[in-house]
Amino acid sequence: MVGLNQLLFVCLTYVVFLFGIAFLAERAAVQGRGAAILRSPLVYTLSLSIYCTAWTFYGAVGYAARSGLEYLTIYLGPSLVMIGWWWILRRLVSIGRSQRVTSIADLISSRYGKSNMLAIIVTLMAVIGVTPYIALQLQSVVLSLSIFATPETMGPDDTGAAFSATQAAFWVATGLALFTLLFGTRNLNVNERHHGIVIAVAVEAVVKLVALMAVGIFVVWGLAGGVAETFARIDASKIGAWEVQGSRWATLTVLSAAAFLCLPRMFQVMVVENDDERYLQIASWAFPTYLMLMSLFVVPIAVVGLDLLPAGSNPDLFVLSLPLSQNQNGLAMLSFLGGFSSATSMVIVATLALSTMVSNHIVMPIWLAAQPKGATQSGDVRHVVILARRMSVLFIIALGFLYYRASGGSGALAAIGTISFGGVAQFLPAMLGGLFWRGATRNGALCGLAIGFALWMFTMLLPSFGVDAVLSKDTFDKGLMGLAWLRPQAMFGIEGIDPTVHAVFWSLSLNLLAFTLVSIFTFPEPIERLQGAQFVNVLDHSGTSRVWNASVAGSEDLMIMTQRILGAADAQMFFAGEARRQGLEGHLPEPTPDFIQALERELAAAVGAATAHAMVSQIVGGTSVSVQDLLAVADESAQMLEYSSQLEQKSQQLSETAGQLRTANEKLTQLSLQKDAFLSQISHELRTPMTSIRSFSEILRDAGSLSPEDKTRYASIIHSETIRLTRLLDDLLDLAVLENGQVSLHLAQNPLQEVLERAVTTALAGSDGQLSVEIMSSDPPVTLNTDLDRLVQVFINLVRNAQKYCLSEHPALRITTHLVEGGLAIDFIDNGEGLSRDEQVVIFEKFYRAPGAQGDGAGLGLAICHEIMTRLGGRISYLAGHDGAAFRVFLPSDALAVVGETGGNLVST
């Protein structure tokens, strides 16, 4: 008989051995030796075996004894996932390596735009989901110890050692915490593998496999008497027929596959501690082999246990009690060590994974937020991070211990395991959606997780405490708050489903539904889209996103911060390497976006993506996702679209330029034509008076006898022609001066009324006075402040035109003035025939004369008026729509001095 003290001695020796192995592995890794063993596919595969916890070691037999082959589903799911490594695990491992992911919370938060909120939620869910599982491990160790402590197995020398379950659990928890602290929180960088822990886990994996197989072989060949006999015994036992419900079979297989991917500890060993993607391929057949061997002897042990052991003994402990009952003490000891290994390795890795999550996603953000000056202030952050991680380890193990105390160590092992699986499986939609679907958004993930987790709590976790423990009997029977469709075991009124299937089905499917729908109807932020593209396309290209606008980052600040997280030596090495890469040996590297990206990754490996992102952004000053960045990740069609729109834009620019050129060309042609026309006009205009002057002067010179009357007549013709010529030249000069803008204005003030009267008087002087002019005086009177001489010139011209061209029987000109928006309008309207539409267009052109015009004008009058008005800041235009010819002279408001006293108000200037 093995005594408890003897057992404790062996157990402690084994623990010391594990500490030693872990210590040697750590030292070898530091010295760079033994890489062949430390980083081998065998160790990787064996470390995956933390999937097989005490739940497998003890619980599987109990499970089989209770419900037949259903226990196999827990191993079939992971086997399928491993065999299908090409689909999911390959992506996961690639992303884990390229994004320096530290945990599943980090992965999900990183995928959805480095959202800290998501990381916190996933971390909390993981802690809630895994704590019962840790308690379960403590329970199994204590339970197995208690077997040895039962009175009939106690030796005479053990009588003093009374066995206390709580004490045992406490010491086990303490030992596990110590181990995790020693080997799990030694280095900060999670991506630097925890060689000590991985080696210890691998050794424990061998121990538990050997132990279980040894018990199995003993049972089959030692107790049952061979394979054939064993089969016969199995068929004859009470679990001798296939009686697994189809729905449970399928659901549990899916659930275990999901949990295999989502359990924080599995993520830790599978993704974070992965050294080489090729190991995954080897594990794809090696790990299913391990699982197959682990479950191979479960049914024989259960059947033989049911046969040989007294009725009522706990089937969860058959692995231990069967050898003990046969007095196989050595085997029992080995079996105990196997169970002990299963429990401890799981607790160590699970605690490590959870503590990384808690410290990176909960403690560090709070600490950072509490720092008044942020990450740039002096001081070492490393000890804060390590301290946070150590406190988290203690916190999680304490939580597991408290749960164990609270639950009283009751309940079948398998039930707790399934519940825990159901909790972590809720990560699956967000995780897989993030890996495969670029449209998955942060809000979608949040909604899916929240709904899935709430349903899991309500349908699986809380009912597991029993009726009236947390949920009252009323809630079970009538639904939450009396709502019949909210019954924890019959959601939406659908009854009769197996509780586990019911919970898994509703929580996962509604989780998936919420995740998908919200993702479809929400819009992701730029950084989310960038990360999404990187995750989904991780296998296509290894390009990294450029998120930082680094111009404002100081290398010194970054250096100080990095030193505080990575330690001085590592930080300096990293910066020196980067400087060398940039060709700046011996200096600090330039803060290029690439460099900052690399730095963020490096920091992310230590404190998680969200925290690293927050710290870097404190120094760099926020992310800037430029259009180019988004373009770079946009899919091909978007790029094509952008390219074609650029082309379109360019061609539009080209056609605009061509249009401008065409217009310019037309203008030039027109100007050239105008110049030609002007030249021919002017030569014509000059020629006509010159011809008559020449011919009459020739007559005066050559004709001998001319009557004095004729002489006077001819001389006066010559005189009048020269006057006309002079006037023409004066006009031309005037026009040239005006057009060149060389004219200087002589501003003067005078009432409008006076100016108009002066103009009319001047215009009508010396004429036969047929034209009657009526000036409608403006109300209020207006005083002008402009070049009055020029203005009078315009008015005279207009009055004279009316005089010349108004062919009415009683020609009359009406001059009206009125204030309009922005200035003063003076209209000259006669009662003649007016101008045709064609004429209106050309009336202000030089040398234009109305057809059939009498008089001697050169056709420059209105052109000059037009130029003058332009100089004065106003304009002259033809007013269509009147009976006679109508011209409007417009003066801007700054050409007016004041509006007369009657109005009393100043015209705005």
Place this chain on the structure above:
Amino acid sequence: MPDGPVFLERRSYRMRRLMDAIRLLPFLGLVLWMVPLVWPLPETTPTGAIAMSTALKYIFGIWILLITLCWLLWRRTRINVGDKVAPKQGDPD
């Protein structure tokens, strides 16, 4: 596929089909392991129930079959995939 040649060298063609096999293997496993869904339960057909030993042999047989297939495929494809994976070893860190 718009880019890439239509015809491949025999060796790379074979390699691609082997990769297809790796991809399909989990689905084969899933289908075979879900066969028990149609097995009769003792409470519905007391006489035709599947014996535990048969069920064990069937499920473990498939397990061994899948592991063997996976192992064979790994033997045939590891060099190829290893080459493809190898460049990624030069991680900048």
